[in-house]
Amino acid sequence: MQDADIREGVDRETVETVQNMGSYKYGWETEIEMEYAPKGISEEIVRLISKKNDEPEWMLDWRLQAYARWVGMTEPDWALLDLPKIDYQDLYYYARPKSMVEKPKSLDEVDPKLLATYEKLGIPLKEQMILAGVEGAENINLEERQVAVDAVFDSVSVGTTFKAKLAEAGVIFCSISEAIKEHPELVQKYLGSVVPQTDNYFATLNSAVFSDGSFVYVPPGTRCPMELSTYFRINAENTGQFERTLIICDRGAYVSYLEGCTAPKRDTAQLHAAVVEIVVLEDAEVKYSTVQNWFPGDEEGKGGIYNFVTKRADCREARAKVMWTQVETGSAITWKYPSCILRGDESSGEFYSIAIANNFQQADTGTKMVHLGKNTRSRIVSKGISAGQAQNTYRGLVSMHPRAKNSRNYTQCDSLLIGDKCGAHTVPYIEVKNNSSRVEHEATTSKVDDDQLFYCRARGVGEEEAVALVVNGFCRDVLQALPMEFAMEAQSLVAISLEGSVG
Amino acid sequence: MLEIKNLHVKLQDEDKVILKGMNLTVETGKVHAIMGPNGSGKSTMSYVLSGRDGYEVTEGSATLGGKELLDMEPEERAAAGLFLAFQYPVEIPGVGNMTFLRTALNAQRKARGEEELSAGEFLKLVREKAKTLKIDADMLKRPVNVGFSGGEKKRNEILQMAMLEPKMCILDETDSGLDVDAMRLVADGVNALRAPDRSFLVITHYQRLLDHIKPDVVHIMADGRILQTGGPELALEVENNGYAEILAAHGLTEAK
Numbered sequence: 097m098q099d100a101d102i103r104e105g106v107d108r109e110t111v112e113t114v115q116n117m118g119s120y121k122y123g124w125e126t127e128i129e130m131e132y133a134p135k136g137i138s139e140e141i142v143r144l145i146s147k148k149n150d151e152p153e154w155m156l157d158w159r160l161q162a163y164a165r166w167v168g169m170t171e172p173d174w175a176l177l178d179l180p181k182i183d184y185q186d187l188y189y190y191a192r193p194k195s196m197v198e199k200p201k202s203l204d205e206v207d208p209k210l211l212a213t214y215e216k217l218g219i220p221l222k223e224q225m226i227l228a229g230v231e232g233a234e235n236i237n238l239e240e241r242q243v244a245v246d247a248v249f250d251s252v253s254v255g256t257t258f259k260a261k262l263a264e265a266g267v268i269f270c271s272i273s274e275a276i277k278e279h280p281e282l283v284q285k286y287l288g289s290v291v292p293q294t295d296n297y298f299a300t301l302n303s304a305v306f307s308d309g310s311f312v313y314v315p316p317g318t319r320c321p322m323e324l325s326t327y328f329r330i331n332a333e334n335t336g337q338f339e340r341t342l343i344i345c346d347r348g349a350y351v352s353y354l355e356g357c358t359a360p361k362r363d364t365a366q367l368h369a370a371v372v373e374i375v376v377l378e379d380a381e382v383k384y385s386t387v388q389n390w391f392p393g394d395e396e397g398k399g400g401i402y403n404f405v406t407k408r409a410d411c412r413e414a415r416a417k418v419m420w421t422q423v424e425t426g427s428a429i430t431w432k433y434p435s436c437i438l439r440g441d442e443s444s445g446e447f448y449s450i451a452i453a454n455n456f457q458q459a460d461t462g463t464k465m466v467h468l469g470k471n472t473r474s475r476i477v478s479k480g481i482s483a484g485q486a487q488n489t490y491r492g493l494v495s496m497h498p499r500a501k502n503s504r505n506y507t508q509c510d511s512l513l514i515g516d517k518c519g520a521h522t523v524p525y526i527e528v529k530n531n532s533s534r535v536e537h538e539a540t541t542s543k544v545d546d547d548q549l550f551y552c553r554a555r556g557v558g559e560e561e562a563v564a565l566v567v568n569g570f571c572r573d574v575l576q577a578l579p580m581e582f583a584m585e586a587q588s589l590v591a592i593s594l595e596g597s598v599g
Numbered sequence: 600m601l602e603i604k605n606l607h608v609k610l611q612d613e614d615k616v617i618l619k620g621m622n623l624t625v626e627t628g629k630v631h632a633i634m635g636p637n638g639s640g641k642s643t644m645s646y647v648l649s650g651r652d653g654y655e656v657t658e659g660s661a662t663l664g665g666k667e668l669l670d671m672e673p674e675e676r677a678a679a680g681l682f683l684a685f686q687y688p689v690e691i692p693g694v695g696n697m698t699f700l701r702t703a704l705n706a707q708r709k710a711r712g713e714e715e716l717s718a719g720e721f722l723k724l725v726r727e728k729a730k731t732l733k734i735d736a737d738m739l740k741r742p743v744n745v746g747f748s749g750g751e752k753k754r755n756e757i758l759q760m761a762m763l764e765p766k767m768c769i770l771d772e773t774d775s776g777l778d779v780d781a782m783r784l785v786a787d788g789v790n791a792l793r794a795p796d797r798s799f800l801v802i803t804h805y806q807r808l809l810d811h812i813k814p815d816v817v818h819i820m821a822d823g824r825i826l827q828t829g830g831p832e833l834a835l836e837v838e839n840n841g842y843a844e845i846l847a848a849h850g851l852t853e854a855k
Contacts (some may be wrong), residue, residue, distance in 0.1 A: 548691055554649050554650070554682075556678050557702055565698075568694070570692065570693055
């Protein structure tokens with residue numbers, strides 16, 4: 097019954113959020129003095145970013161190589177997206193709060209305005225939980241709820257919590273700029289080994305100009321003692337955010353990683369091109385959960401974040417496991433395909449996704465499951481919800497290579513339409529190159545049913561809340577795959593993003 | 600309690616008139632039954648009262664406890680104490696029955712300015728009510744009406760009624776599709792909810808439901824209005840002789 101009670105609590109959260117529903121909740125801006133690199137991209141800018149981060153020579157060379165490659169590339173156009181022309185010379189590639197010019201030695205030295213920003217986002221950056229644990233002895237369970245946070249503000253990481261406690265377990269959790277300096281052997285070995293510099297237009301751009309991001313290393317046989325989390329915030333105007341995350345889960349280790357994203361409301365679009373690389377070794381397991389709530393643009397489709405993200409996990413050795421869970425509610429444009437390379441025999445990959453597109457949002461998202469090893473398994477559960485005039489596409493690849501004998505994939509793709517001006521599209525690519533593997537694909541498209549809404553309303557549930565209830569029901573399989581804290585946030589977000597989609 | 604006066608209703612998208620000057624008064628604490636041939640407008644009446652889209656009221660009024668229902672949103676009508684037990688209860692995949700009940704109950708309480716029930720209070724209440732209605736815990740955990748048998752769906756409607764404690768309950772052919780045992784279970788549930796401050800309007804084709812839920816007043820409805828009103832004996836008369844005689848007395852034929 098414990099479980100049911102908790103679920104009840106989650107639903108209560110949704111209901112309350114719906115009742116207090118405002119528009120985009122994270123649309124405010126922090127007034128803080130910023131230091132910018134000059135607008136535009138060039139070799140000089142790449143050198144400048146590297147210098148600002150005080151990087152070693154090998155890192156600069158790596159960036160320059162990527163930049164040289166990027167100059168000759170063109171944007172991909174295969175996605176079902178109406179892409180506006182992006183002027184790459186009209187963007188800032190580096191912005192950091194002035195107070196961060198001298199990197200603070202501890203969180204106490206961080207600009208209080210920055211901390212206030214994260215507090216407003218509901219993030220316990222100041223290790224408030226530890227303090228509460230000392231004072232409030234009645235909260236014995238607090239220990240289990242601890243989440244270590246790395247917070248990235250525009251181009252730089254502003255602080256990472258619980259470092260000492262993680263270090264005790266041998267876990268390294270820090271900003272990537274720090275890792276480049278402190279753990280060059282790990283970064284050099286793994287950076288670009290999952291998503292090569294040359295992978296695609298946006299990944300190459302990221303390789304040249306990424307400014308910060310998170311780095312995680314979990315040593316062999318270690319279960320990371322708490323969930324790790326990064327909160328990304330784009331604050332500055334006309335600024336691109338290019339963060340890079342590298343997670344290495346060594347043999348027999350386990351880590352659960354959460355990622356949250358927000359940005360202020362602006363009527364000009366902003367670019368976000370991130371790369372996430374995950375290396376999973378023998379018998380290790382990584383869970384990566386994202387709640388993406390970048391500003392989606394206003395009701396008329398002005399502004400919003402263009403989100404071009406390359407996320408990939410490499411199950412490099414036997415029995416490695418990775419699970420991607422994403423709740424994509426924000427961004428004007430989403431181009432994102434978290435993927436699994438199932439290289440090790442008996443390795444497995446799972447992908448659970450909720451993608452919501454309302455008003456003029458466009459989402460082209462899905463996954464790639466590349467089966468290379470024997471007896472590999474993958475599972476895809478995708479729930480796409482379209483409302484307003486939005487277009488939502490699931491695009492997925494399941495590939496069984498000749499060596500991937502006896503491998504299995506199961507894919508389930510469900511689309512839900514709200515109103516009659518939106519669109520849902522499913523584009524599955526399936527390649528099977530051996531005769532012992534099996535691939536299953538199921539897809540459904542449905543509309544939020546007037547009968548369902550009327551039934552809820554006849555029981556006293558208001559219209560918006562009724563939609564949230566029905567949609568949360570539709571997403572249930574995926575919501576259940578999220579860690580509890582995120583599940584609550586995600587349920588509320590589902591309700592908020594669909595605000596105004598009926599009636 | 601419920602007062603329908605000269606109600607005229609047409610379909611919104613078609614020129615089809617369904618209710619043609621319906622009058623009906625249900626007193627507080629009474630059980631009224633409405634019988635009538637197919638197409639007489641019984642279900643339309645229940646939908647119009649609860650506020651479903653697709654109908655246009657061209658004339659008349661319907662009040663609940665003196666308040667005009669027709670001006671309210673469906674959820675406001677529910678909060679005001681109206682409950683419709685659906686002829687075809689709707690499935691809502693992925694939404695737990697308990698979640699649904701709690702959301703509905705707290706939405707109504709909030710609308711009435713009452714305190715919402717905590718998870719603990721709610722659980723206690725729902726378990727108690729389910730036990731009285733012989734609904735097992737498993738049915739509470741399953742998604743709303745998904746995979747329920749016909750009998751389970753109807754019992755689930757009665758559970759909702761028991762939880763929401765409405766003043767005015769409309770049962771739209773609750774007996775349709777039920778075997779004798781399931782019908783008795785449902786009728787027992789309804790009888791347990793009979794109270795001096797609660798009224799019922801039971802829409803049915805068959806006398807046999809009225810053997811279990813004994814009405815105070817029986818109405819015969821056809822051609823969008825009430826043709827005849829009487830005591831429980833009227834239902835027996837229809838059961839034995841059919842509607843032909845009553846229809847003929849009002850210049851209608853059965854084929855209509």
